[in-house]
Amino acid sequence: MAITKATPTIKHTFAERAAENKWNNAQILNSNNVGGSEIPEKSDVVVAGGGIHGLIYSIQSQKHKPGKLSMTLLEKNDKPGYKIGESTLPLFSLWCKMLGLTGEYLLRIFGLKDGLVFEFLDRENQGEYTDWATNGPPGLFLSGFQMERPMSELLFTLVAQRAGVNVYHGKQVDFQATKVQGGLESNKVEVAKGKFDNQPAKSIDSSLFVDATGRFRQLSSKHAPIKRFEGWNYDATWAYFTCPKDESKIPFKHWEGPNTNHLCFPEGWAWVIRIPSWEGSPTANLMDMLTYLLDCAEAEIPNDEIPSSEELAEIFGLKFQWVTSIGMALRNDVKYPEDMSPYGTKEAERKFNYFKEKYVLIKEFMSNFELIEDLYGPGTTWIIRKSLTYQSPVVSGPGWMAIGDACGFTNPFLSPGITAAMATSVYAAELTHTAIEEAREAKDKEAAEASFRKTIAPYDDFNKGLIPALNQMNKFNYCCFRHPRLGQEVSLIWQALIGVGTPGWQLIRENYNLTIENYAQYSVNWAWGTWVPEYDAVSKKAIELIAPIPLDQPVPESVVQEVVDFSNAMKKQAVDSNKFNFRWDGLLRYFDLYLNFDKSKETKDKFVKQCAHCSSWLVLRTDWLKCYSCGKTRSVEEASITWNPPLANEEVKFLVAAADAKPGVAMPEMDGSKKEKLMLTAAVFPALSEEVCRWYECALILGVDEMFVDRLAKGNFLDVSMRLD
Numbered sequence: 161m162a163i164t165k166a167t168p169t170i171k172h173t174f175a176e177r178a179a180e181n182k183w184n185n186a187q188i189l190n191s192n193n194v195g196g197s198e199i200p201e202k203s204d205v206v207v208a209g210g211g212i213h214g215l216i217y218s219i220q221s222q223k224h225k226p227g228k229l230s231m232t233l234l235e236k237n238d239k240p241g242y243k244i245g246e247s248t249l250p251l252f253s254l255w256c257k258m259l260g261l262t263g264e265y266l267l268r269i270f271g272l273k274d275g276l277v278f279e280f281l282d283r284e285n286q287g288e289y290t291d292w293a294t295n296g297p298p299g300l301f302l303s304g305f306q307m308e309r310p311m312s313e314l315l316f317t318l319v320a321q322r323a324g325v326n327v328y329h330g331k332q333v334d335f336q337a338t339k340v341q342g343g344l345e346s347n348k349v350e351v352a353k354g355k356f357d358n359q360p361a362k363s364i365d366s367s368l369f370v371d372a373t374g375r376f377r378q379l380s381s382k383h384a385p386i387k388r389f390e391g392w393n394y395d396a397t398w399a400y401f402t403c404p405k406d407e408s409k410i411p412f413k414h415w416e417g418p419n420t421n422h423l424c425f426p427e428g429w430a431w432v433i434r435i436p437s438w439e440g441s442p443t444a445n446l447m448d449m450l451t452y453l454l455d456c457a458e459a460e461i462p463n464d465e466i467p468s469s470e471e472l473a474e475i476f477g478l479k480f481q482w483v484t485s486i487g488m489a490l491r492n493d494v495k496y497p498e499d500m501s502p503y504g505t506k507e508a509e510r511k512f513n514y515f516k517e518k519y520v521l522i523k524e525f526m527s528n529f530e531l532i533e534d535l536y537g538p539g540t541t542w543i544i545r546k547s548l549t550y551q552s553p554v555v556s557g558p559g560w561m562a563i564g565d566a567c568g569f570t571n572p573f574l575s576p577g578i579t580a581a582m583a584t585s586v587y588a589a590e591l592t593h594t595a596i597e598e599a600r601e602a603k604d605k606e607a608a609e610a611s612f613r614k615t616i617a618p619y620d621d622f623n624k625g626l627i628p629a630l631n632q633m634n635k636f637n638y639c640c641f642r643h644p645r646l647g648q649e650v651s652l653i654w655q656a657l658i659g660v661g662t663p664g665w666q667l668i669r670e671n672y673n674l675t676i677e678n679y680a681q682y683s684v685n686w687a688w689g690t691w692v693p694e695y696d697a698v699s700k701k702a703i704e705l706i707a708p709i710p711l712d713q714p715v716p717e718s719v720v721q722e723v724v725d726f727s728n729a730m731k732k733q734a735v736d737s738n739k740f741n742f743r744w745d746g747l748l749r750y751f752d753l754y755l756n757f758d759k760s761k762e763t764k765d766k767f768v769k770q771c772a773h774c775s776s777w778l779v780l781r782t783d784w785l786k787c788y789s790c791g792k793t794r795s796v797e798e799a800s801i802t803w804n805p806p807l808a809n810e811e812v813k814f815l816v817a818a819a820d821a822k823p824g825v826a827m828p829e830m831d832g833s834k835k836e837k838l839m840l841t842a843a844v845f846p847a848l849s850e851e852v853c854r855w856y857e858c859a860l861i862l863g864v865d866e867m868f869v870d871r872l873a874k875g876n877f878l879d880v881s882m883r884l885d
Contacts, residue, residue, distance in 0.1 A: 167465060168455035170475060171448060178444040185239040185443045186330030186356035189317065192447070193326040199351055199362050200326065203232040204596060206349045207370040208333045208379070210235025211243065212309070212578060213564025213585045214372030215316035215327075219259070220589035222323040223676050228593060231325045232364060234349075236332040238356050239443050240313035242536040244398065244543070245572065246306055246433050246485050247273060247420040249579040249659075251683055253302050254674050255586070259319065263303025263779060264463040265453045267788045268472060269311055271435040271482075272777050273304030274418040274768045276574075279521070280647035281425040284714050286520045290648040291414060293749045294656050298767050298801060299779030301672035306420065306435050314443070315450050322454070330356035335378050340369050342558030342609030344599055367559070367596055370588070374565040377552055384553040387568075389631050391707065392638075394428070394548045394571050397508040398487025399541060401529035403434055405775035411524045414749065418768050418777035420575070424641045425519055426711060428490035429573060434777075435485060436469060436789075439535055441478040449476040463784040468791035470774075482776075484529060488512055489572055491638065492547065493711060508544035548572075549634070551627040555584075556616050558609055563588050568627035571634045574655065574688060580630060583683040584623060590680050591619055622684060629690035636699035639706035640723075642715045646702070648750070649757050650727040654698055656748060657731070657755070658689025661740035694734045698727050731755055745805055766802040 178188045190197040205221070207214045210233055218233050256266060263272075275295040282288040296304040317327050337350040349364040371379035377386070407417055415421070421432040438446060449472050456466055473480035488511070496514060503513040516522050533541050551568035555561065563584045570576060595615040602608035633655075640651035660666070662685070674682055689695060702723050709715055734740050735754050745753045746765040752758055768777050776789035780801045785793050 165459040165461070167461055168452060168459055170452055172445075172476070173451070174444040174447040175442065175477075178442075183444075184356050186328075186354075188444050188447070189239060189327070189329045190357070192318065192321050193328070194321065194324055195326040197328075197357070198359065199234075199328060199331065199364060200230070200232060201363075202230070202345065202365045203326075204229040204366060205231045205368045205370060205592060206347070206364055206366040207231065207233040207372050208335075208349075209233075209372030209374060209564075209566075210237070210240065210313065210317065210327060210329065211372060211374055211564070212245075212313055212316065213374075213566075213581060214370070215313060215320050216255070216582050217370060217372065217563050217585040217589045218320050218325040218327075219316065219323055220586045220676075220680075221592055222320070222325055223259070224590055225593050227324065229596065232366075233320065233325055233327045234331040234333055234351060235327070235329045236355075238330045240310045240317065242540065243309040243313075244396075244485075244487070244545075245309060245575075245577040246435055247431070247572075247575045247578075248305050248307065249575050250297055250302055250304065250672070251686060252579050252582065253297075253304055254672060254682075255582070255679060256305075257302060257672075258674055258676065258679060260457045260460075261319075261454075262457070263299060264461070264466060264784075264788075265457045266305055267303055267779070268453060268466065268469045269315065269436065269438070269450070270308075271306040271433075272418045272768065272779060273306045273420060274416065274777070275304075275420075276422070276652075277414065277416070277419040278422045278424055278647060278652055279412050280641065280644040281423060281519050281521055282644045283426050283519070288644070289412070289521060290644040291412065291749075292648050292652045293414060293419070293764065294652075294660075295747055295765055295767055297672055298765070299781050299784075300801070303779055306418075306433050308435050308437050308439070311438050311446070314446055315454075318447065318450050318454060330354055333378070334361075335382075338369070340379070340557075340559045342612065343367075343605035344596070344608055346605070347559045367599070368592060369560045370592075371560060371562040371566045372564055372585075375550075375569060377562070377566050379560055380552040380555060380562040380566050383557055387551040387553050388547070389549055389551075389628070391635065392491045392493040393546075394489050394634075395492050395511070395544065395546045396487055396489045396548060396572065397512045397542070397544045398431075398485065399508075399512065399543070400437075400532045400535045401484045401486055402532065403482035403484045404528050407528075409528055411521055414762070416768070416777070417770075422573075423519075423522060423525065424647055425515070425522075426642045427494045427515065428488055428638070429641060430486060430488045430515075430522065431572065433485040435483060437481050437483045437535065438473075438478060441480075445476045445478055449478065452476075463781075463788065464786040464793075466788075468787060469789045471791050483532060483535065486526075486529065487572075488515060489548070490515070491711065495712065504542075506542050506544075508542035511544070512542070549627075549631055552623075555623045556620055558612075561588050561592070561616065561619070567623050570627060570630040573634055573637060574659075576630050576688065580626070580687050583626070583680070583687060584619075586680040587619055587622065587684050591615055625691065626687055629687065632696075632699055632703070633688060633690045635703050635707065639702050642706055642709070643720050645720055646706075646715075646723060649724055650698070650702065653731070653748075653751065653755060653757075654695050654727070655688070656744075657734060657740055658692045658695045659686075660747065661742045662686060662689040662692065663739040666742065694730050698730050701726050746803060763804040765804055769798065772798070 174188055214233055218231050277293045280290045320327050332352040334350040334352050339348040344367045345365045347366045347369050351362045353361045417434045423430040500510040503510040516526050549570045555567045564581050567584050595612045598611045599608040602611050637651045640646035705719050744751055744755050749764045750761055767780050771778050771787040773792040774790035780799055782796050782799045
């Protein structure tokens with residue numbers, strides 16, 4: 161008999177504790193540490209920076225080998241604060257799923273991300289554009305998220321504390337006084353007097369000091385000057401706007417709000433991200449809500465039994481509204497008019513409005529939104545950040561490592577800030593255990609440090625290649641922004657090809673389930689696939705032909721055609737290699753199963769639909785009938801996926817069954833009779849033996865292995881392989 165888990169009780173523990181003790185944000189957060197509110201004298205690892213990468217590193221480390229290392233995280237601010245970087249990709253969702261944090265729970269605090277959509281504006285023919293779209297994974301397997309960063313970092317603070325990490329807010333590391341050197345317990349991390357609790361300055365002995373201070377690079381900057389790359393860099397300007405419920409007036413044919421939407425033009429691109437904001441809510445009340453949702457996740461409470469976002473806001477006394485993050489990432493070699501005053505009062509506002517006025521479609525689009533003043537406090541209406549791309553040449557040394565943006569950053573395009581950079585966090589977390597364990601076996605300090613350096617060497621090599629590869633990816637895409645055909649037919653199809661179909665790392669083969677043991681390996685080998693040879697060849701060719709053309713001049717049609725032809729030839733070679741097989745005709749608009757471009761094909765799978773009551777975008781799952789935003793219910797028909805092209809019944813049934821699989825649960829093995837059939841088939845087709853096994857694995861994933869064996873035995877290998885793709 162199945163054991164029914166009780167729904168967790170709604171409690172107001174932190175709000176009551178804060179009120180009773182008159183605690184500030186830092187005090188209430190620090191009270192939740194397993195080790196208490198006072199900083200320890202010793203800690204195997206000390207992490208400086210309580211942003212998303214410091215938290216991911218700490219959680220991954222504690223989950224990788226629970227209880228093996230003591231870990232202390234220090235954050236100078238009194239609570240998780242505002243940051244840009246709100247869009248995520250499936251590898252981030254997989255990491256959350258690995259922790260038991262799936263859509264049932266996270267879509268009550270984050271926004272839904274369905275996929276990626278791009279509108280390529282024609283500068284020379286105003287009002288004309290092309291578009292490109294891809295779905296994310298079906299909600300049956302995995303939900304995508306667009307999130308407000310203070311909320312995500314508060315959530316992961318609580319997750320880290322539950323995992324045994326002591327996370328201290330309001331604690332400033334004195335980097336000038338801190339002594340970092342090789343050897344076990346040789347670091348002296350100096351912590352300044354508490355800004356919010358008046359605790360005295362303190363020193364922590366540690367074996368490893370981790371720089372998670374982001375673009376400030378507090379530790380890595382001491383070991384090497386920042387590295388910039390040849391050619392243009394990028395400046396970003398952004399603000400927050402209202403979130404329209406009615407999207408019918410948006411001037412783009414296939415617009416849908418739950419995507420990370422991009423408006424691309426020769427000088428740069430604009431992001432449009434729909435997120436729920438909890439800004440203005442008391443920290444203690446937010447902690448109570450998040451604790452309740454974490455308890456629901458641990459108890460595996462079904463979606464329809466959990467209060468909606470609006471209901472949770474009322475229960476816990478919170479502020480909740482939908483907002484739209486809209487910003488532009490612009491080349492820094494753009495020539496602006498000498499007098500920019502007609503476009504606003506601040507540089508960020510002026511540059512944003514300059515392009516709004518320059519492109520008629522952007523102006524029409526922005527008429528659907530109203531600016532929100534100072535959403536995140538005084539002076540936050542318009543924000544600008546310059547020279548986004550950089551690299552830290554040195555990311556580790558005696559007694560220290562850097563992770564996340566402290567290693568480098570490129571551009572927000574295609575969301576590398578969290579998803580690609582978290583490869584550094586999870587990889588470093590696993591290597592930390594190996595490095596310290598082996599150093600403990602060393603006979604002296606010098607031997608311990610030599611062992612540590614040997615263990616960390618692959619991490620250094622990975623970081624040396626990551627940022628240059630991502631920078632090449634950005635230059636490739638920015639070059640293709642120069643002409644609407646290039647974005648639609650070249651750059652984005654290669655991003656899909658190597659991002660989703662990365663050889664050897666296709667997540668569908670894992671049923672969109674990874675584990676603590678294999679996550680880092682997947683993450684490191686993904687990195688948007690930018691080092692896949694076919695991608696490298698096409699991106700370099702496009703950059704070679706387009707980059708030298710002055711930005712204010714159009715790209716000649718002959719050059720456009722040469723890039724398209726080269727891309728198509730490489731694409732055919734890639735498809736014919738069978739390394740990138742996927743259900744491309746369902747994933748993408750305008751492309752068939754073999755990635756041939758077809759402008760008349762406007763269909764793809766449909767995994768989301770708007771709530772008829774509140775207009776929020778909902779995952780299509782027939783076991784989720786309750787709107788996680790407003791709480792109203794929908795019919796099974798309204799919650800059903802549309803597969804374009806259609807899937808056979810047995811395939812859909814297997815997808816549903818696979819969606820229920822938990823991380824780490826292996827797919828069923830073939831029984832003896834099937835194995836015998838497969839061996840006989842391989843004997844008939846000896847040249848296809850390896851390929852036979854690969855296709856049989858695909859057949860198992862789709863639950864059509866009987867059909868596979870029967871057709872293959874009849875010699876219909878090509879037919880079955882096409883269908884399985």
